[in-house]
Every structure is written in structure tokens, then in C-alpha cells.
Amino acid sequence: MPVLIKDLQDTKGILTTQGSPIYKDHIPKSDALIVDRLKKAGAIVIGKSNTPEFGAGSQTFNSVFGATCNPYDVTKTCGGSSGGAGVALATGMVSIATGSDLGGSLRNPAAWSNVVGIRPTPGRVPSVGVDLGWSNLSTDGPMGRTVGDVAMQLSVIAGHDARSPLSIQESAAMFAGSLERDFKGSHVAWSKDLGGRPIDSENSRVTESQRHVFENLGCIVEDAEPDLVTTDEIFQSLRAYSFAIKHEAHLREHRDKMKETVIWNTEQGLNMPSIDLARAERLRTRLWEQLMVFFEKYEFLAMPVTSVPPFSIEDEYVSEINGVQLETYLDWMWPCYAISVTGLPAMSVPAGFTEDGLPVGLQLVGRPRDEIGLLQLGNAFEQETNFWKQRPPVVIEFSGVRSHNGFEISR
Template sequence: MSEDLSTRRDALRGLAAASLLPSSVSAAAAGPELCFLSAIEMARLIRAKKLSAREVLAAHLKQIERVNPKVNAIVSLAPEMAAEAAAQADERQAHGEKLGPLHGLPVAHKDLMETRGLRTTYGSPLFKDFVPTEDDIVVERMRRAGAVILGKTNTPEFGAGSQTFNKVFGATLNPYDLTKTCGGSSGGAAVALACGLVPVASGSDAGGSLRNPAAFCNVVGFRPSVGRVPAPKAAFAWSTFATSGCLGRTVADLAFAFSTIAGPDSRAPLSIEEPGERFAAPLGRSLKGVRVALFKDLGGVPFDPRVRSIVDGHRKTFESLGCIVEQAEPDFAPCEVAFRVLRAWNSAAGNADRLKQHPEAFKDTLRGEIEEGLRLTGQDLARAETAHGVMWRRFQAFLEKYEYFVLPTTQLPPFDVNTPYPTEIEGVRFTNYIDWMKACWYISVTGNPAASVPGGFTAEGLPVGVQIVGRHHQDFAVLQMAHAFEQSTGFGKKRPGVV
């Protein structure tokens, strides 16, 4: 890892020496404060010609050089590619060409998303030198919207697990406590945002990968409805677990970026026929009289008391917004069958051949999950799909009475970065590496949109996230509630000490 970081630092110094970055960048433009402007404000300043794309890139590259070696969030930095794209962005603006919403904004993409001409490793040694020739749809849409790609963010091996480490790049550290994990699997993305390394970052979520790291890093993560961001190349085109999305330092920034990647695609059967532009609309709304269900215990799922106390305490926050809050939840028991079986099946379908050819390349937890998937029978899958349907109908019926369901994003605060996964919470022992993530993957099974918003800090200064779940396909409504909660609490304004 240190060799890779050293190489990237040398690349940055070489760029400055070669004058690929403008020498006219002011001290203010190059300083960290620019890097913590909202994405919306940064885009506005660029369009108003008060900042150039090159100045914005220079500031972020300087921040990356200063902070990234401490946290290891961005793992494949491409300063030359980014400098060329920023220069082209400024030229297009100078020539009066039509500008996209993200014009000139630096972006880093999760290292599971293929990026044309830029290494994509999936966190696996098997792909450590893989350079795609095509873009993932999220990359393609953000590029079309004017974003400047500067690199990739770290992720666990094939995105498996909510702890970001792999054999290619090592671990990504939590910026609020460098001894702790940042979560995952969009861990590098969450840390990059928290540290001001980028204003916009992409990610994906099957069992909590957009929400978990957002909670651990005090940023906002949003799992949209499946099909909101289409997956035209997905092997399992009808699967409702995995979805792409993005993260932001604020709900408004996230919605702004999300508006550029959401929208239909005729190649994806679950694609939602609604334009993404609607997510750029103002998020304000009255919440007076809105019914909110606050979780009980998810049927006996263990929670660290520090997390429980913070989330329970936000009953008053929702009531202050005018909401009617009741403690209620449906029975989530079908999730235990549906998620475990279908996840193992998916892991086997995607990696069985690779495991057979290169068993040494896989971490133990992922190897075990693949092997479990290979042992599944048709009857097992039928039982899982039946449970999946039961849970979907049960949750939609529950939300006929309540507009929102609120629960913790994670079951415990950030844990030691050297621990692959927690094996126990409150005396309840786990046998599987995903058992500690039920607060997220129970919601994944429902298919409903969900956001994780900064909810406060433990006595040790560790971030805690509040998860807000909305009705079927009511993605914008989730962002509206998340925005109102964020404005009422303000926890997301606290920056990590590492910056």
C-alpha cells in the first residue's frame, strides 16, 4: 500500500513541475476550504466563471496529496487524465458550449465500476491490471453530465462485506478514528467525501454498501429503488438486491448528483420510467402530520447501546418536524431466508469459475459464501424467492399506515480496522460475516428506497447513522425527509480531525 501511495505522490509532484495544472491558482482556490464547498455551490461558481475546472481540480489534487496517504480512500489516481478533462471542460465553457449539471466537478468512482481507460480492480488480485474499454452506466452518465474523473475509490474484494480492505490496496481507514473501519463496500467513496477529496462519489448497494459506510463516515448514503439507476449489463437482470447510486456530504448534494445518473434505460427490464431530473428539484416540504414508524428491535436483532440510544433519541427530532411517531415494525423473519440464500446464489453465479481456477485469490468469507451457493438446490431457491415475495408484500402493507420507517443504519459504531467483521454484539454471537449488517440488508430485501443520514456521535466521537426508509418507488420523498432531518440536526457539518 505504501509503495502505491508513494507512486501517486510522485505523480502529483510531476504534474505541478510540468505545469499541467495552472500556476494562476490562488491560495484560496487551492486551499482545503474550496474542497468542502457543497457540490451545488462548486458547480455554480464554475458556471459563473468564478472558478475554473482546472482550479477546482488543482485544489482537490492538493487535498488528496495531503490527506489520502492517511486514509487510503482513493486507490487509482489519474491526475493526467483528470487534468486533460478539466482543461477540455474549461475550453468548452469558453466556447459557449452547453454545459452539463456536473460540469467541472471532480468525481471518483467505486472500484467495482468499470471506467474506460482507468484501472478497475474489483479489489481482487485477479484484476489488479485490468483496464476497461467501456464505462459503467453510472460513469458514462456522470461523464456526460460534465464530471471530471480523477480516480477510483477502494472497496472490499468484489464488494463483499461492509469492511473495506483487500489484497490489492490494503484497508481504508475511518477519518474520525484511524484505528477504525470506514465500513463498506463503498468505503473509499464515503471517506473521500468526508475528507474533501472529491465533491461527488459513486457507489453501489446490495446489503448496505451505500448506507453502512455513510453512517460510519458521517456522510449521506442513499440506496435508491432498484431500477432507478438501471443496470443494463447485469447478469441477473431481474434481481432486486444490487443497485448503483451515490453518496454526498449533504442530502442536497447527493440528490443533485443522483439526478444525473437516475433515469430509464430500455436495456434494463426493471428500469423505472421516470426522468432523473426530478431529483434536482428543491427538497423542502411540510412534514406536519406525517406518520413515522420508529423501529423496536427488528425481531431480536442485537444493537450496541450507543447506537440504540442515539437513534431512539431522534424520536423528538421527527416530532419537532411535525411528524406523528409510533414505535412499530413488521416481522422481518422472511429476510433471513431470502437474503442469505439469494446472496449466496448470486456470489456463486458470479465467481464459482474464478474460485475453481484461483482459490488462493479469495478471502475466506467470500470463498465460503460461494461454496454455500454451489450447494443450493432448486427447492432452496424456490423457498428463498417465496420468502422474498412475502416480505415485499408485508412491508408495503405496513407502509400503508406509515409513510416512513426509521431505524439505525448499523448495529454498532465503527469497529477496529483489523477486525474482518464483528463476531458478537451484546452477547449475541455471529457465525456469518454479514450477520452484523441486518439493519441494512433487511431493508434491501424489501426493495424500498432508504437513506442513511448523520445522526450523531458516540462518547468516543464515532459517527452513527439514522436510516430513513420510504414507500415503494418514493425515492424523492425519502430524500425530502432526510433533508429535513439533516437541517434539523446538523451533525453532518462536523469534519473529521484528519483533514
């Protein structure tokens, strides 16, 4: 089966740039573990998928390959950072693709390309040879056109590896079975905005219109949400720390080749007092304890994937929602990063379209390590709605190359 590999993941003998001019000629000598497992299962790597520089930000553009357009409207972004993967799936280039997710990079682009992406429990899809093997903020994972495609890929890329300290000791074979399940009586918490966070009204209208699907499946759906107010501070601190570790040398030696948001995030980490990191870890511990109480009653949480529909490809990030000014390039990504810091598995499934025909995703969050339950619920929702079948219009233009912030965009 053909597969596309995200350009953050090493591929032996194939250019791997991380979307950065620093690595524009970099050809790895070995495969990342996720790539190695796919190859051994018979997958054929046909290329790499575009990503923002070092995967920073949910808008896929860089100075190496340019920007990747949304397949439903080429004037809009496809999201990120696994944006190229989402577009390749939506346009039928492949049925499966790899991605990774720190603050939403498997879920956001899936939502905006009308495909499926799951952020598995950290350790479910292990990584080796990484800088932060003990950190569970980022994880590799699968994307596909359907929930079944994603489950099939998980059956290959998941599984224990002793070289990864967080690796989960459970067989990946569980993901190869049937996803059919009766959801009668299952408790689903439904949150429109996690307690009043800024969210676009059209985005909300689309997701809210899908509540009845879960009720029709027999679920007991209640308005409820865990208290995730501390997730902003937790995410900002832990992300800054990870950027400092990964990019301190890049900043020192290649500052002129780095985009401003990566520089800002790296310097934020380098200048962060150690007490801020300690406080973030303490807050995260308290958050976990609260979540375990919440998920004693509810098996799933349903909420938005994004705070806005796909925005202009000319904008690097969202700076305002409903008149609320946002402070950083990360703030608009709150629906995804708030879940990232919990360590819970989460998935984006196609949930409909705006009045302008732009895809919107619904985020499903499961109990600890319950990817199976998440896949089963996503599969049931998918069978009831079939939004994934609404493919983007195929537009062929042999000319018409335009510019985005000085980068070329092939349409």
C-alpha cells in the first residue's frame, strides 16, 4: 500500500527537510521507527508530505517547498503541521499517511481536509532516537480517509519497543479487529467551547448540529466539560521547554534561516525560569487527578477540533476570534493543545461543512489508553454521517503559480 511520510520523520535515502532551509539537503541514513514498521508491513513510501518549519504552527508553509493549499478552497490554509498529509488523503493521492501531534498536528489538518487523524496515547506509537524520549507532549500517529484506515495503520505502527521509555506494552493486533459496537447507554460529555473559550460561530453551528447523531446511536449525551483552565499555562511552558532543547543550536548557528515564531518560541524556553517548568508539571499532575474523576462518569468527551474554520493562506496564524485579540501564534489552537497536555487519546472525524463549503471536524476524546473505544465511536459516527465521502473538487491548472509571503504556491 502506498504511504506518504511527514517531512519531520526520517526516511532512509529520501530527502527529509523538516520544512527548514537548514535541512534542505538532508538525506537520512536510517528510517524513523514508524517508517521502518510500515515498510516491514509492506507499505511503499512514495514521498514526503509538507509541514511548517520544524512543525511549528497549524499553517503549512515553509521557505523550502512553499505553502500547501486547502483542497476545498485553495485560498485557505489546510492547517498543520501534518497539512500535506491531510491534503494528499483528501485528493486521493494515498489512503494512509503518517503524522505527528504536539499541539494538534494530527487533528487540525484532518479536520480541515475532511479526513481522519488520531493523536494516540503517548507511547502507543513509540519513537526512538528523539531528544525528549521521556516527554509525552508529542507523539507520532496515523491519518487516513476513514476511521478504518487509521485503525489499520495503528495495527502496524503501534506496539512496544524497549528503546522507547514510554512505550506501551500492549499488542497492536487489537487494532486489526472489527470496530462495530453498540453504544446504547454510553455516556458522552458534550462541550461547545470548554466553558466559554473563543470560538467562531459558524464552526460552532456545524459541530453542534451533530449532537443528535450520538443520541441516535443510543449515547447519553450531556452538556459537561472538565476544568481545563490551566492547560494554557501548562502547554505554553512545556512547549517552550521542548523548543529550547530542540532548537538552541539552530538559533545559535542559523538564526537567519529560522522563521520568527520558531525564534520566539525557542527564546521563550531559553529565558523561562525553572520554577515555571516545575509549576507546569505540578499543574499537570493536578489536572490528571481531576480528569480521572470526570472520566469515571463519562466515557467520551466530544468537542471542537478547531476554534475557527480554515483561514486565509495569506495569514500565518489567527490573531482574533469574535473580537477577542489573541496574544500568541498558538492561542487559537486551544481546542487541540488543551487535550494534548492531558495525555488522553483524541481523534478528529469529519463533521460537516460551513456555508462556504469548508470542512469542519469534531474532536472525540477517550479515557486513558482507550484508542479502541475512540475508534469504535468514530467509526459509528462515520457510518451514520458519511461526510468523508464528500471529496473536494478536482481543479487542474497548468499555470497559475502565485505567491504567499514570498513563497510559491502551486495550484
